[in-house]
Amino acid sequence: MNYSKEINSEGFAIIEAIYSDSEVEKIISEIEKVTQAKTDNATFRKSDDLFAIRQFHKEIPETLPHVFNNNLLEFIKTNFGENYFITKSIYFDKPEKSNWFVSYHQDLTISVNKKIDVKHFENWTVKQNQFAVQPPKEILENNFTIRIHLDRTTKDNGALKVLNASHKKGISRVENIKLNEEIETICEVEKGGIMIMKPLLFHASNKTTNNERRRVIHIEFSNQILPNELEWSEKAYFN
Template identity: 40%
Template sequence: MKVSTTQPELVSQLEADGFAIVAGLYEPTEVAALLRCIETASGSGPNFRRSQELFAIRNVVGEVPDLWPLLDTAALRTLLGQLFPDGCHLVKSIYFDKPALSNWLVAWHQDLMINVDRRADAQGFGPWTSKPEGVSVQPPVAVLQNVCTIRIHLDDCDASNGALKVVAGSHQHGVLLPAALPGLTPTAVACAVPAGGAMLMRPLLLHASNRSTSHRPRRVVHLEFASVELPEEIQWRERRVM
């Protein structure tokens, strides 16, 4: 079912729980086209990571130019219109392929870093990291609260193939200290998402994923959108106006 333009409960759930699931954001034929586009892309360099346990492409929209026209559907724009009535921009894109029987897990964490074009003396920003793919920084909480992640699932995903576990409402506590996590994680829930569906989440939502125990892959296109502008000293590294 495509996203309706009359779903205020979607935004309400996202604000209250820090996540929401939208089924049928992409049709099966659209999912197949996305997979073909990614699977036929050839590339190397710091944005490509390949191993037996993971295939990832950072800045996938930039690295695979033919992908964005397939992602940029009327359904996605309707959804973004609900989330950002005054407009937004894409600020990060990643492709994750967690192969069948991959034995890696992701520990409990919040997504605290954003990708920027340079390191600068910007008030409230830090710590900073510099990697081959570019510079990242932890921004003020207000910036993180503005970001919405849309994880587009290209496979059916449940607890057996690495679905995210989340702690509902944990995004409302700001940046969490490690000592606070044991008191929150017992209430975690696993987020099953069908192929073509999307999981919406706030970066400050506490989340993790287990090892895969099935023969099914978990392929996801991870997109982050925001409406805020950064200080003039720095810019979003992957900024794309919507």
């Protein structure tokens, strides 16, 4: 399962059958146990269009033995190496009648432990007592994201659409991208499959039109040490 060439050239890859149906159901079961018990948790965001859990791997660590099964561990080792760790994780649950959509963007921020003056770290924000900052592009270029699909995801229930190889443009504003000249791919993924994505890849998602639920676990990874006293605030090892 070596997809490194495809990931580096296109900025993404889709790999099916990383999880069996029973493994997916175990993950869902652990999520439901916690979400039913912690309805007022600060890291939970709930609306008619989206339910999300930030710091997912910390909020529901019971899922991790199922998430990091042998297939996923082997995939990470083969394609990226052995020195990576989790830097951020979010669970998304897009309901059947969701009107939630996201326009084209890059994932430009990382979660850190404090706000300090560090050269080339900019655009600081704070959400739910969590500091986020845009690091130099060299850090983002070496990171990767895994999106684990707990439901079949198609163009009709908000599958990501991406601009192929757009991660090679560096950090850019979407208005500077000529969308009519780009190759766009809709990343449909079967239940139990994953999508790998580079943070600088331009991506978006549409509204749900087929009354089908979409649940995804989004996990970001890095192998880099941050400068000065900055630390990855959600840093966690998985093997």
